[in-house]
Amino acid sequence: MGGVPELGKGGNTAVKDGPVTAELRAEGEQVDLSALLVTADGRVRSDDDLVFYNQPEAESGAVRHLPADSAGPERVEVHPGALPADVDRVVLVGSCDPDDTSRTFSAVRDVLVRARQDGAEPVDFRPPPLLDGERAVLLMELYRRGPGWKLRAIGQGYADGLAGLATDFGIDVAEGEDGSGDGTDSDGRAETRDARTDAHGATQERLPTQPVRPQPVQPPSAPMSLRKPPLGSVSLDKGSQATISLDKQDKELVVTATLEWDGGSDERRRRGADLDLYALFVPAHKALRGSGTPGTVVKSGHTPQGEPLPSAGSPATAKGGAKKGKKADVVYYSRLGALKNAPYIQLDGDARVPGKETVRIVRPDQQGYVLLCAYSAVSNGFGSFRSFGAKVVVTDGRGSTVTVPLFENTKTRYWVAIALVDFTDPDGAAIRHVEAYSGRMTERRPVLHPDGAVEMNAGPVEFKRR
Numbered sequence: 001m002g003g004v005p006e007l008g009k010g011g012n013t014a015v016k017d018g019p020v021t022a023e024l025r026a027e028g029e030q031v032d033l034s035a036l037l038v039t040a041d042g043r044v045r046s047d048d049d050l051v052f053y054n055q056p057e058a059e060s061g062a063v064r065h066l067p068a069d070s071a072g073p074e075r076v077e078v079h080p081g082a083l084p085a086d087v088d089r090v091v092l093v094g095s096c097d098p099d100d101t102s103r104t105f106s107a108v109r110d111v112l113v114r115a116r117q118d119g120a121e122p123v124d125f126r127p128p129p130l131l132d133g134e135r136a137v138l139l140m141e142l143y144r145r146g147p148g149w150k151l152r153a154i155g156q157g158y159a160d161g162l163a164g165l166a167t168d169f170g171i172d173v174a175e176g177e178d179g180s181g182d183g184t185d186s187d188g189r190a191e192t193r194d195a196r197t198d199a200h201g202a203t204q205e206r207l208p209t210q211p212v213r214p215q216p217v218q219p220p221s222a223p224m225s226l227r228k229p230p231l232g233s234v235s236l237d238k239g240s241q242a243t244i245s246l247d248k249q250d251k252e253l254v255v256t257a258t259l260e261w262d263g264g265s266d267e268r269r270r271r272g273a274d275l276d277l278y279a280l281f282v283p284a285h286k287a288l289r290g291s292g293t294p295g296t297v298v299k300s301g302h303t304p305q306g307e308p309l310p311s312a313g314s315p316a317t318a319k320g321g322a323k324k325g326k327k328a329d330v331v332y333y334s335r336l337g338a339l340k341n342a343p344y345i346q347l348d349g350d351a352r353v354p355g356k357e358t359v360r361i362v363r364p365d366q367q368g369y370v371l372l373c374a375y376s377a378v379s380n381g382f383g384s385f386r387s388f389g390a391k392v393v394v395t396d397g398r399g400s401t402v403t404v405p406l407f408e409n410t411k412t413r414y415w416v417a418i419a420l421v422d423f424t425d426p427d428g429a430a431i432r433h434v435e436a437y438s439g440r441m442t443e444r445r446p447v448l449h450p451d452g453a454v455e456m457n458a459g460p461v462e463f464k465r466r
Contacts (some may be wrong), residue, residue, distance in 0.1 A: 004114070004121070004123070004124050005121055005122075005123050005124070006123070006124045006125065006126065007123060007124070007125045007151075007153040008153065009125075009128060009153055009154070009155040010152070010153060010154075010155075010444070011125075011152070011153050012150050012151060012152040012153070013123055013150065013151050014149075014150050014151075014338075015080075015115075015117060015120070015142070015143075015148070015149050015150060015151050016117055016119065016120050016144055017080075017081065017148075018079075018081075018117060018118060018119075019074070019077055019078065019079045019117070019118075020077070020078045020080065020115055020116070020117055020142060020149075020151070021075055021077045021078075021116045021117070022075060022076045022077075022078070022113055022114070022115050022116075022139075022140065023072055023073050023074070023075045023113065023114045023116065024073060024074050024075065024090050024094060024111075024112075024113050024139070025073050025110070025111075025112045025113075026094070026108050026110060026111045026112070027053075027108070027109040027110045027196045028107050028108045028109045028111070028426070029097075029103050029104075029105075029108050029425040029426045030096070030097060030103075030425075030426035031094045031095065031096065031105075031108055031109040031111065032052065032053065032074070032077055032094070032095050032096075032097070032162070033052075033065070033074045033075065033092065033093070033094060033113075034051060034052035034053075034065065034076070034092075034093045034095065034162065035050075035051040035052070035058075035063050035065070035076045035078070035090050035091065035092055035093065036049060036050055036051075036090070036091040036093065036166070036169050036171075037049035037051070037058055037059070037063060037083070037087045037090055038087070038088060038089050038090070038091055038169060039086050039087065039088050040086075040088040042169070043169060043170040044169050044171060045086065045087075045169045047171055047172055047223075047224045049087075049171075050166055050171050050224065051064070051065050051076065052065055052226075053065060053067065053228060053229075054224075054225060054227075054228070054229060054317075055227070056226075059082065059083060059084065059087070060082070061078065061082075062077070062078070062079045062083050063077070063078050063079075063083075063090060064077045064080035065077065067087040069240075071157050073167075074085045076092060077336060078090050078142055079445075080142060080149045088143065088144055089142060089143035089144065090141065090142045090143075090385050091138060091140075091141045091154075091169075092138075092139045092140045092141065092142075093136060093137070093138060093139060093162065093165060094113070094127075094136065094137045094139050095135065095136040095137075095161055095162035095165070096135045096136070096161060097228075097426075097427065098161055098162055098163055098226040098227065098228075099227055099228065099245075100247065101135070101161070101248065103135065103426075104130075104134060104135050105131075105135070105137065106130070106131050106133070106319060107129035107135045107212065107310065110126075111126060111127055111137075112124060112125075112126050113125050113127075113139045113140055115140065115151055118174075118298075121208050123151065123173055125139065125140055125153040125155070127153075127154075127155035127157075128140060128155055129210070130157040132157070132159070133159050134157030134158060135158065135159060135160065135161035135162075135164075135375050136157070136158040136160070136161045136164070136165045137154075137155065137156065137157045137158065137159075137164050138154040138155070138156040138157075138165070139153075139154060139155070140152065140153055140154060141154060143448060145338060150329065160462065161262060162226055163226055163293065163351060166173055166224075166226075166327075169375040171224055172211030172223045172224060173223055173224055173226060174223040174225045174226070174227075184456070186413070202308070206210060206306070206448075215388065225251060228245040229354050229399075230396075230398055230399025230400045231243070231244055231245070231399070231400035231401070231402070232399065232400065232401070233401045233403070234401070234402050234403070235402075235403040235405060236402060236403065236405070236419075236431070236432075236433040237433070238407045238431055238433060240432075240433055241295075241430050241431060241432040241433065242402045242430070242431055243425055243427055243428050243429065243430045243431070244394075244396050244400040244402065244428050244429045244430075245400075245427055245428040246364060246428040246429055247364075248364045248365045248423070248428075249365055250364065251362075251363070253362065253364060253396065253398075254361070254362055254396075254397060255360070255361040255362075255364070255394065255396050255397075255421070255429060256357040256359070256360050256361070256394070256395055256397065257277075257279065257358065257359050257361065257370070257372050257392060257393070257394045257419075257421065258277075258356050258357070258359075258392065258393045258394075259275060259276075259277035259355045259356060259357050259372070259390065259391075259392055259418075260268060260355075260389070260390070260391055260392075260393060261272065261273065261275050261354055261355070261356070261374075261376055261385075261388045261389045261390040261391070262354050262388070262389040263354030263388055263389065264415045271276060273354045273388055274376075275357075275374050275375065275376055275385070275390060276332060276333055276350065276374065276375040277332070277333040277357040277358075277372065277373075277374060278330055278331070278332040278355065278361065278372075278373040278374070278375060278445070279328065279330065279332070279337075279345055279347070279359045279361075279370055279371070279372055280330045280370070280371040280373065280446065280447070280448040281329050281330070281331065281343055281345055281367070281368070281369065281370045281371070281448070282329065282368040282369045282370075282448055282449075282450050282452070283329070283342065283366060283367065283368055284309055284365065284366050284367055284368045284423070284424075285366075285368075286368060286450050287309055287368025287424055287450055287451075287452070288304055288305065288450045288451040288452075289305065289306050289307050289309060289424050289451070290304065290305050290306030290307075290451035290452070290453075291305075291306065291364070292451065292452075292453060293432075294369055294420055294422045294424070294430075294432065294451070294452025294453070295371075295400065295419075295420035295422070295432040295434050295451075295452060295453075295454060296451075296452075296453055296454065297417075297434070297436045297454045297455070297456060298449070298453045298454065298455050299455070300455065300457075300458060302449060302453055302455055304449040304450045304451035304453060305451060306450075306451045309368065309424055329343065329448075330445075331343065331345050331346065331347050331359060332347060332375075333347065333349075336349075337359070339360060341363050342366070343365040343366075344361065344362045344366050344367070345359055345360070345362075345367075346359065346360050346363050347359050348360070352384060354388075359372075361421070362460070364423050364429065367421075367423035368423055368424055368450075368452075369420060369421070369422055369423065369424065369452045370420070370423070371417055371419075371420050371421075371434070371446065371448040371454060372392050372394075372404075372417075372418050372419045372420070372421065373415060373416065373417045373418060373445075373446055374390055374415070374416050374418060375415055375445075376388075376413070378413075378416075383409070383426065384406075384409040384411050384413075385406055385410075385413070385416045386406040386407070386408060386409055387409065389407045390406055390416075390418075391404060391406060391418075392404040392405060392418045392419045394419070394421060394429075394431050396429075404418055404419040404431065404433050408433055408435060408437070412436045412440055412441060413436035413437045413438050413439075413440065414438055414441075414442065414443045415435075415437065415443070415445065415446055415456070416435065416436070416437050416438070416443075417434045417435070417436045417446045417454050417456065418433075418434060418435060419431055419432060419433060419434055420432045420434055420452060420454070422452060424452070428431035434454060436454060436456055438456050438457055439456070439457045442457050443457075443462075444457045444458060444459055444460065444461055444464070445459030445460055445461070445462070446458070446459055447459045
């Protein structure tokens, strides 16, 4: 990051006309970026003035939340000239997962917010370490100064997370998301009785002196939910990824990963079109969080490096890399796995005709990485996996489904590593498109290393017998 001007805490700088884009980067636990549109009295005008993953824009796009993607990290884009006059500033906020109150900034490293503008140098701000249980932080604010706008570095932490911070600015946050009481009586009804106190201190009911006409009751607006919504249905582009938000301690959660294929042409279906799903896995106690992106294809001789998962305790050492022989950690037609004990991954069976094979994955707290591969049992790896209509579909059964298609027409290959499910992702399970093929006429299985790296043509050869 050398050469980029940095603001110290409390420092400010003028910005040019035009949009300002703030990018958030951090290491360790997941940090979310949001923005508040604030008036001169330090309050929002309504709940519509919080811009975040559940409400991605305000003022017809004058402030927009953009999730991390191939174009960059999570970011907020602000068009100051498009904001109404009663918006005095836009406050940028970083926060830990509102669904898990155990997450704090003490597990977050190297927080950096970078403000960019076309035609100007970017400006960085690194807030000081937050080590006292803070779950949210005011990062920067874009504020009016005369006819123009300036940028100020803040760096103030909040122990109550995004919910507490938002409440302080006037947002009505749904109870149960770092919220507290609801201001109702013991029957759950709001206290609306009109009363007065007499000279002896006793409370008396105030009797109406004239008939009271009933007034129409306006239903209160629902409090804003900070819970992350389901992902919906997503189909990955080549080399892309999507993250399913989930609670790692959820013992009821079942993630299913299905290899689907229709066989392609009638001729191919007559030949058998037999594909097999393999789930290579690294359990959490062996997994390493390295500097490289999990799912990266590496060359022979790769030595996995990285830190153990924070929740995994002391992991087994990764000397010599992953097991590559018959004892490798894998679930497939000859080793169906189990759900009630390790590896907490189980294959539903072997489909020898076009259709699907499914693995179920439970106990996300016990999972590190799961690599989903397909093997072609058709003679000599005939035809491309794509021509068989092969794809992987991953779902949590709760509204999030990620489809991982194939894009290449590589022929005479026995193996394809299609997708990696990364349970080390702090925000849930990240599904990454891999699509790596074995060498021509090579039946050696892929290998999944403890740091999530993928090595092709390195595992054992196992001929499928009909």
